[in-house]
Amino acid sequence: MSISKYSLIDVPSGDGVHTKTAGAKGEKYVYKYTHYFRNAEGKPRNRAILIGKIDAETGKMEPNSNYYEIFKITPGMLDAAVWDYGYSYLVLKCCNDMGLTACLNKVFGSQTMDIIISAAYIVREGSSMDAIDDWLERTLVPGCSKSLNSQSTSRLFESISLSKTHEFFKKWVAVGRTGENICYDVTSISSYSRTMTDVEYGYNRDGEDLPQFNIGMFCDESSKLPLYFNRYNGSLTDKTNLSYVLENAGAVGLKDIKFVVDGGFISEECIRNLSTHSKAFTIGIPAYLDIAVEMLKSHSQGIEKYANKLSDKDIYCVDKHFEYYGTSGRLMLFYDPMNHAQLCNEMSERIRSLSAELSGLKRYPASRLKRYTQYFRITKHADGNGFDFAVDVDKVDLLRQYKGFFLIFSTDNEISHEDVLYHYRAKDAAEKLFDQLKIDMQGARIRTHNEQTTNGKAFVLFIALVIRTYIMGKLKKHLDEKSTSLKKVFNQLTNITVITTGGKARFTKALTKEQKSILSAFNATDDILKSVETCLR
Numbered sequence: 001m002s003i004s005k006y007s008l009i010d011v012p013s014g015d016g017v018h019t020k021t022a023g024a025k026g027e028k029y030v031y032k033y034t035h036y037f038r039n040a041e042g043k044p045r046n047r048a049i050l051i052g053k054i055d056a057e058t059g060k061m062e063p064n065s066n067y068y069e070i071f072k073i074t075p076g077m078l079d080a081a082v083w084d085y086g087y088s089y090l091v092l093k094c095c096n097d098m099g100l101t102a103c104l105n106k107v108f109g110s111q112t113m114d115i116i117i118s119a120a121y122i123v124r125e126g127s128s129m130d131a132i133d134d135w136l137e138r139t140l141v142p143g144c145s146k147s148l149n150s151q152s153t154s155r156l157f158e159s160i161s162l163s164k165t166h167e168f169f170k171k172w173v174a175v176g177r178t179g180e181n182i183c184y185d186v187t188s189i190s191s192y193s194r195t196m197t198d199v200e201y202g203y204n205r206d207g208e209d210l211p212q213f214n215i216g217m218f219c220d221e222s223s224k225l226p227l228y229f230n231r232y233n234g235s236l237t238d239k240t241n242l243s244y245v246l247e248n249a250g251a252v253g254l255k256d257i258k259f260v261v262d263g264g265f266i267s268e269e270c271i272r273n274l275s276t277h278s279k280a281f282t283i284g285i286p287a288y289l290d291i292a293v294e295m296l297k298s299h300s301q302g303i304e305k306y307a308n309k310l311s312d313k314d315i316y317c318v319d320k321h322f323e324y325y326g327t328s329g330r331l332m333l334f335y336d337p338m339n340h341a342q343l344c345n346e347m348s349e350r351i352r353s354l355s356a357e358l359s360g361l362k363r364y365p366a367s368r369l370k371r372y373t374q375y376f377r378i379t380k381h382a383d384g385n386g387f388d389f390a391v392d393v394d395k396v397d398l399l400r401q402y403k404g405f406f407l408i409f410s411t412d413n414e415i416s417h418e419d420v421l422y423h424y425r426a427k428d429a430a431e432k433l434f435d436q437l438k439i440d441m442q443g444a445r446i447r448t449h450n451e452q453t454t455n456g457k458a459f460v461l462f463i464a465l466v467i468r469t470y471i472m473g474k475l476k477k478h479l480d481e482k483s484t485s486l487k488k489v490f491n492q493l494t495n496i497t498v499i500t501t502g503g504k505a506r507f508t509k510a511l512t513k514e515q516k517s518i519l520s521a522f523n524a525t526d527d528i529l530k531s532v533e534t535c536l537r
Contacts, residue, residue, distance in 0.1 A: 086496025157456030339403025
């Protein structure tokens with residue numbers, strides 16, 4: 001919950017409070033009528049909500065969160081209780097430090113803490129809200145006395161309007177953006193809903209046979225923090241919807257920026273849209289395109305000259321001025337010798353593996369020819385059963401020839417080859433955000449069933465992503481040095497516990513060396529010790 005657990009109270013008196021018996025054990029539940037009305041036939045009807053359960057031994061009621069909301073009562077604190085504290089403390093500190101709390105407060109007011117708590121729970125436990133009340137039963141959230149459960153978070157999601165999120169993004173972009181370079185990528189979120197208009201079948205990036213909606217995510221290249229997302233119909237392709245996404249991004253302040261996108265956005269329409277909506281853009285060029293093939297044939301030989309070497313890497317680059325669908329820029333061919341060697345070795349291993357497979361087959365592999373003909377010449381025997389095979393060395397040499405090469409087109413003519421490569425490789429920040437969203441926070445499927453609730457939950461998932469990314473950034477050195485995971489770090493933080501008694505709080509034990517190391521990344525080692533003095537206010 002927050003700073004209280006449920007305690008037994010007298011069954012409230014007043015109109016509409018009544019009990020019902022249910023279950024094989026005959027347990028009694030307390031309800032309160034919340035709405036009286038007449039149906040289409042003019043007959044009186046009512047709606048009731050569960051507010052608690054009768055304790056069989058005492059006859060008193062164990063209230064739930066609905067009781068506190070309906071009767072406008074702040075839950076009382078138990079005489080003595082032990083709470084998980086470190087994780088919730090750190091989340092609130094991070095939200096304050098990065099300016100996120102201030103941005104939320106300006107738009108959502110009293111709902112801010114509910115949004116942060118819900119997002120913190122998603123970061124820690126995953127995107128299903130079913131057990132948030134259990135989590136809050138053991139977690140002390142400083143400054144919050146309100147309970148949340150699955151039902152109340154659904155109401156929270158439904159109350160988060162698009163107009164409010166739009167206002168928030170304008171404020172957050174102004175705070176979170178650190179420079180000109182913005183990375184953009186798209187993912188799909190699967191849904192079981194059959195009623196939402198934007199949930200449609202399309203290219204599902206997770207390979208699921210489910211309808212979906214798409215999310216276009218913008219993140220700051222330097223901080224890696226997500227800045228803005230745009231949700232749109234699952235059947236729309238990235239290329240088709242790009243102009244609308246860029247217009248929407250501009251409306252929240254993402255203007256005069258340099259975009260970095262991958263080769264999936266290659267098309268005449270996308271190039272023109274990127275040119276129109278950005279200060280400059282950098283985009284990957286797939287190797288199968290004609291311009292890529294021509295560049296490889298004409299410039300790959302002799303690329304390993306010292307004059308073409310990047311100053312700080314064993315990578316080489318040549319470029320030429322290029323007009324791409326009427327947009328002027330540089331077409332750059334990069335070559336990484338180490339990547340070339342690695343990919344060639346991987347291909348050799350693949351050929352050896354396939355050769356072993358072919359040796360074990362007794363019949364001509366008619367149904368699986370594509371698996372082998374990329375590397376082998378396969379000759380069927382005259383009797384129609386057996387076959388001979390040999391490595392097609394000409395094909396293999398051709399495939400080896402261009403391993404380690406990649407192409408980038410950029411309209412940013414003011415920066416070096418090194419900077420172009422740095423910015424392009426930094427685009428994986430958006431891809432990593434999606435990994436966090438889908439894998440670490442279990443957001444690959446969203447279990448909401450109407451537009452308004454889905455919009456709200458997607459927004460809270462975004463806030464969770466901001467929090468998690470910020471924490472990851474601060475802890476990068478610690479995670480690398482300790483060869484540990486964020487989950488283990490959260491476990492260490494959760495083990496920082498306090499005991500509350502008589503309206504005061506104190507730590508149950510001293511901070512460990514590991515906990516101090518984690519907190520030092522946030523300049524919080526001393527601050528958390530002082531925070532218990534005010535955490536109940």
